[in-house]
Amino acid sequence: GQQLNQSPQSMFIQEGEDVSMNCTSSSIFNTWLWYKQDPGEGPVLLIALYKAGELTSNGRLTAQFGITRKDSFLNISASIPSDVGIYFCAGQTLLSSNTGKLIFGQGTTLQVKP
Amino acid sequence: KAGVTQTPRYLIKTRGQQVTLSCSPISGHRSVSWYQQTPGQGLQFLFEYFSETQRNKGNFPGRFSGRQFSNSRSEMNVSTLELGDSALYLCASSLLDGYNSPLHFGNGTRLTVT
Numbered sequence: 001g002q003q004l005n006q007s008p009q010s011m012f013i014q015e016g017e018d019v020s021m022n023c024t025s026s027s028i029f030n031t032w033l034w035y036k037q038d039p040g041e042g043p044v045l046l047i048a049l050y051k052a053g054e055l056t057s058n059g060r061l062t063a064q065f066g067i068t069r070k071d072s073f074l075n076i077s078a079s080i081p082s083d084v085g086i087y088f089c090a091g092q093t094l095l096s097s098n099t100g101k102l103i104f105g106q107g108t109t110l111q112v113k114p
Numbered sequence: 115k116a117g118v119t120q121t122p123r124y125l126i127k128t129r130g131q132q133v134t135l136s137c138s139p140i141s142g143h144r145s146v147s148w149y150q151q152t153p154g155q156g157l158q159f160l161f162e163y164f165s166e167t168q169r170n171k172g173n174f175p176g177r178f179s180g181r182q183f184s185n186s187r188s189e190m191n192v193s194t195l196e197l198g199d200s201a202l203y204l205c206a207s208s209l210l211d212g213y214n215s216p217l218h219f220g221n222g223t224r225l226t227v228t
Contacts, residue, residue: 033216042118042204042219043157050214088157098210100147100162100217101170107156 006089006105013079014113021108022073023089031092032065032072033102038085046087047074079112086110116141118220120205126226132193135223139186139207145169146188147217148180151202160203163188164210192225200227 006023013019023032031050035043047058049065049072056063062075072091076083089105096102119138127133139146147170148160159172163182180190186207192199202224206217 035219040221042120042206042221045216045218048214048216090157096170098215099170100145100164100206100208100210101159101172102147102149102157102217103159104157 004089004091004103004105006108008108009106010109010111012111012113015079015081017079019076019079019083019110020073021087021089022071023091023105024071025091025103026070027093028069029072029091030069030094030097032063033090033092034061034063034072034074035088035090036085037088037107043088076110079110081112081114084110084112118205118207118218120203120220120223122223123221124224124226126228127195128228129195129197131195132191133195133225134189134191135203135205135225137188137190137205137207137220139188139205140218143207143209143218144186145208145210145215146182146186147206147208148188148190149204149206149219150174151204151222152200157204160190195227197227200225 034046037043047063053067054065060077086107090102145164147162162170166182177193182188202222204222206219209215
């Protein structure tokens with residue numbers, strides 16, 4: 001089936017550093033979403049992207065929908081300890097648009113050293 | 115506005131038993147989707163219900179089933195439990211009365227099969 005390749009798998013950074021992670025696919029996606037999951041909780045929506053080339057910010061987070069529609073990246077600026085968690089990208093193909101069916105990446109585990 | 119509520123939070127069952135998980139979506143949300151999360155396979159789509167009808171189904175055996183009630187609340191059932199069914203089961207809801215309706219997840223039900 002379709003898969004999303006998310007990288008890196010894990011990151012260990014110093015507080016205050018910027019972070020970048022990305023997702024790529026062999027298929028075209030109509031929607032890209034970025035979620036964060038803390039231990040024992042469900043994924044929380046960070047940013048939703050619906051248009052190729054779209055660049056959207058949410059506080060210290062910035063995400064972009066790649067112009068080829070096959071990739072997306074998420075940047076976190078000036079990381080803080082509460083940024084620790086697992087970040088997931090998720091996408092929807094044209095066929096799955098406006099449905100509840102998402103394809104998820106494998107996640108990026110972020111650890112921040114104070 | 116209350117978020118997506120899943121009950122119970124934890125369940126321990128024995129192989130061969132069956133289990134029912136419950137999900138109450140965000141008020142006004144008409145679509146409910148279920149996902150299975152495991153360390154090995156990540157987040158995988160199970161099925162989606164919209165207006166009491168199953169609209170999408172993932173690649174899971176028929177032992178996994180669900181339903182949606184007229185108030186949009188949903189249940190999923192797993193029959194003849196296997197050890198490999200141990201996972202975090204996540205429910206997500208969305209408006210889906212147009213495009214650009216991202217999924218919002220609950221905190222999941224942690225199922226352990228012994």
